[in-house]
Amino acid sequence: MTSQPPTPALYAEYTRKIQRYLWLRTGDTELAADLTQECFTRLLARDGDAPIERPLPYLYTLAGHLLTDHRRRHETWRTGTLAPDEMDSLLDDRAGPDVLYETQRKVDDIQAALARLPARSRRVFQLCRVEGHTYPEAARALRLSVSSVQKHLALAMRYILDQTHTDDD
Structure with a gap:
């Protein structure tokens, strides 16, 4: 597809591919669905920009960036949620x-x-x-x-x- 504006047809054509791409990298269907929605929301938000020549590679790249951003935020959030017994596994057992x-x-x-x-x-x-x-x-x-x-x-x-x-x- 060349020079197509973001329309519901793009969503219908590519949503399953993007969601599967994200699911394979996260193993979480809900997260994959959320990031897919965000991906298409950002695609629709760029209405004034130049048309996208190849929408699928663009969507894969956008999805990858969204996943990276999510992981950065999520890992920062997770550091405070370790149980005390899990903290022991983080200790460095190497002798001084x-x-x-x-x-x-x-x-x-x-x-x-x-x-x-x-x-x-x-x-x-x-x-x-x-x-x-x-x-x-x-x-x-x-x-x-x-x-x-x-x-x-x-x-x-x-x-x-x-x-x-x-x-x-």
Whole structure:
């Protein structure tokens, strides 16, 4: 259609397309209907301007702008309506630099303590606590008895705790 003035015929021809366009972007039939009405109201209000050569692309553009304006207003309005339990989901759970530093220091202390352990105790600790093997699995892998694995693990854990424990913990 070329150079058609906004008439009821334009409304009849394009209203379903514009409303579907808006509904697909909002998922809200009432909002889509309201914005469609606003779109055609603005089209009719521009009666003194030059005629529109291609009304459908113009209407899609106008509808997109109206939707953007609506979302801006709506998002501003919504910020004050969050329930207190929903506010928790907005918090930043990332640790601050002080927590990250302290955590890294503790990891370094544990790694240093592990490095000082005898090789067999260190391997038992790795198999049972790091890799998640059971005592019998670790015993088979290291060709030890289950009770030896338990003793090595107990010694390793006690040593690591003693080496990493500070008075401020």
